[in-house]
Amino acid sequence: MAKSCLGLDIGSYQIKIAELVRQGKHRYRINNLCRFFPPKGSMAQDRLVDPKALAFVLREVLDKHEIRTDRVVLGLNSHNMSIRQVSMPRMSSRELEQAVELDLAEILKLPTSQAVESIYYSYDVFSRGQELDVVVVGCSKEILDPHIAMIKAAELTAMVIDVAAFNLPRIVDNSSQTRTCYVDLGYGQTVIYVESHGFYSVYRIIPVGGRMLDEAAAAAFEMDVFEAQKLKYEYSLEEMLRKGTGDKSMLRSVIHQYTGGIMQTLDYLRSQSRASRVSDILDQVVLCGGISHVHGLVTAFQQELDITVKRLNPFETYSLAKGIDKPVDYGVYANSIGLAMRGLSE
Ligand SMILES: Nc1ncnc2c1ncn2[C@@H]1O[C@H](COP(=O)(O)OP(=O)(O)OP(=O)(O)O)[C@@H](O)[C@H]1O
Ligand SMILES: [Mg+2]
Known part of the structure; x- marks a missing residue:
């Protein structure tokens, strides 16, 4: 049987796992997809503070999904x-x-x-x-050692530990050589990654994410954060700004931090290449991560950035094993699929 590999994406909101197997030279199948919330107290922001607790739940999830392989590629995106x-x-x-x-x-x-x-x-x-x-x-070893201990305690073998975003380009068919900026919109942070001619060009983390969006929605709708976090599944950004009757300044500021952060990065790239416009050096911005599914975000970014913006859909290029459905918020699995691809290319 062909060897499969797991991509493990430790997010501050949820942990994502994708199991991939090679099917022929350039074809891959997604055998499994699963996610779970980190056990309470096991993570402090993006630091893993209780490797044993996380390993225990991870092992349980893998067993429940009958995932037998121990080969894993772990990905991190951290300002550390x-x-x-x-x-x-x-x-x-x-x-x-x-x-x-x-x-x-x-x-x-x-x-x-x-x-x-x-x-x-x-x-x-x-x-x-x-x-x-x-x-x-x-x-620093202080950051990575708990992850290594966690992998071991979960009876897995880390084949590679990598910067998660570096593997996003692996999941798109780029035969047309489209110049792409990848933006991973997570809970605690937003990661921006650009390659140039297939190689690293820019990697930047901006400290804005779903957590701040929830807090901003809570202020705009004058409700507690727990209730407010559901709003972003229902309302578009524009609707939140229109319907909220409370203080909307934070919501405006969060949206501005997203677009400002991306724009600044693209402008840095432009100046590095001595180009006069961003569109001279880049064709598109592609979004992934849970927040990429907030309604109206693609349009808002498109207007501000003046460049094609779309969601990254890994499920366009992979076949799915029987019983595996394409998740509604498919963008959350982008990193884990990219990491599993990394393992299969070893
Ligand atoms: N369909 C959806 N609509 C709106 N928000 C969504 C949707 N699906 C997920 N989210 C939000 O996306 C966030 C989680 O995304 P993701 O799993 O990419 O974060 P993470 O990887 O755990 O965080 P980080 O990368 O910052 O550590 C949460 O705030 C969640 O509420
Ligand atoms: Mg993430």
């Missing part, structure tokens, strides 16, 4: 990770390994108080012209 791009003179792989190790503190711009030994790091070479362009990713 440093991602830096550096250019190095041409050298052999061995020399590069030594150079990155030697210059790590400088490359990752570590504060003097942080020892290099406290960091896990990895790097990838993405162009071999006159110079080597290298992307280096570092994450």
Whole structure:
């Protein structure tokens, strides 16, 4: 039987798992999809503080879904990770390994108080012209070790741990080479990722997400946050602004933070490429994550950004195993599917 792989996306609102199996050279099937809320107290923002509690529930969920594989790719999007791009003179792989190790503190711009030994790091070479362009990713052991312990306690084998967003381009058919900005709209944060010619270009996290939207809706409708969080499933952004009779300034501000954050990133990219318009360097913005399903968000972004904006639908390109239905909020699974793809490409 073909080997399957799990993509594990640890979100601050919910944990998502996708199991994928290869079906022929370029075809994949989604065997399983599941999600669950992290046990109370197991996460503090995006930090995993109780690996055992999370591992216990994860194991239960995997068993319930009869998921037998232990192969997993874990993805994180965290401001605790440093991602830096550096250019190095041409050298052999061995020399590069030594150079990155030697210059790590400088490359990752570590504060003097942080020892290099406290960091896990990895790097990838993405162009071999006159110079080597290298992307280096570092994450403190303090952040990553609980995740590694959790994977082990859940009787899984971590094949790869990666920046989750780096794998989003894997789930779209990009034979037409559309230049895309991926925006993952989660509960605690929004992650923006752009590749250029198939390689890392920009990765940015803006601290705005579903949690803030719920708080803003609570103020606009003068109700508690628990009740207000349901509003975004029912009303579009425009309806929330129109129907809310309370203080709507926070709602306006949250919408502005979303569009402002994306616009700023695109503008940075534009200036880096010395282009005069964003549309000269980018064809589209693609949204995923739970908040991408809030009604009216695509239109609001489209108006502000003046570029094609659409939702990323991973289910357009994959077949589904019997008994697996396409979820209504399909965008929440984008990262987990991308991560599982990463595992199958190993
Ligand atoms: N159909 C929907 N309409 C509106 N909001 C939705 C919908 N589905 C999910 N959400 C909201 O999306 C958010 C969860 O999205 P997601 O699972 O992408 O977050 P997360 O990955 O756990 O968070 P983060 O990436 O910030 O850690 C919640 O605020 C949830 O209420
Ligand atoms: Mg997320």
